Amino acid sequence: YETVVYTVNSIKNMAFKGNTNITSVDIACKSINSGAFQNCSNLGTMTLREGVTLLGGNNLNGNAVTSLHLPASLTSLDVSTYYVSALHKNKLASLTIAEGNTKYELRDDGAVYTKDGKSLVGFLYDYEKPFGEVPEGVEMISQCAFEGCKKVTSVVFPDSIVKIDSHAFRNCESLKWVYIPDTIKEIGSGVFDGCTSLKEIKI
Numbered sequence: 001y002e003t004v005v006y007t008v009n010s011i012k013n014m015a016f017k018g019n020t021n022i023t024s025v026d027i028a029c030k031s032i033n034s035g036a037f038q039n040c041s042n043l044g045t046m047t048l049r050e051g052v053t054l055l056g057g058n059n060l061n062g063n064a065v066t067s068l069h070l071p072a073s074l075t076s077l078d079v080s081t082y083y084v085s086a087l088h089k090n091k092l093a094s095l096t097i098a099e100g101n102t103k104y105e106l107r108d109d110g111a112v113y114t115k116d117g118k119s120l121v122g123f124l125y126d127y128e129k130p131f132g133e134v135p136e137g138v139e140m141i142s143q144c145a146f147e148g149c150k151k152v153t154s155v156v157f158p159d160s161i162v163k164i165d166s167h168a169f170r171n172c173e174s175l176k177w178v179y180i181p182d183t184i185k186e187i188g189s190g191v192f193d194g195c196t197s198l199k200e201i202k203i
Contacts, residue, residue, distance in 0.1 A: 034080035060090035072100030085144035
């Protein structure tokens with residue numbers, strides 16, 4: 001700006017929230033904090049360059065991004081202070097993760113896991129299977145992981161599960177039955193908030 005070159009390291013919370021003029025963003029800075037692009041309804045393209053390490057909660061909520069590539073440098077799909085995940089209310093038809101990413105992997109069931117397979121981070125919002133079977137080896141369901149998966153009616157956990165984090169199943173409106181093995185050590189707050197069809201939790 002006026003011959004001075006500025007280095008942007010972070011896009012702060014709610015920085016562009018509600019901006020309807022933005023149609024595409026090309027980002028190379030380190031951090032995209034919570035809600036920075038929330039409700040940018042005409043935003044159709046989001047490019048995350050190598051160097052981006054954090055994508056905060058609510059950044060896909062209310063925009064029109066249908067395809068997203070996570071760079072190798074990304075180490076945090078964060079949850080906002082309002083307990084809303086980075087994958088919340090997305091319209092993604094395609095999500096890819098760079099081969100060199102050491103933190104996350106995308107499996108055929110449409111779920112993002114940590115690379116060691118111990119944490120289920122989140123599902124694409126249009127997850128359509130009514131039966132959620134968490135695979136063996138998963139120890140933790142991350143905050144807001146299944147949030148808004150409206151077609152899930154039942155969930156069965158493996159014997160490896162030890163923790164279900166806060167708001168993991170919030171607003172899963174069709175969820176009726178949950179079966180949790182006795183290996184569980186911690187269930188966070190608000191895990192079943194908004195699960196209006198819930199009939200039985202068996203531990």
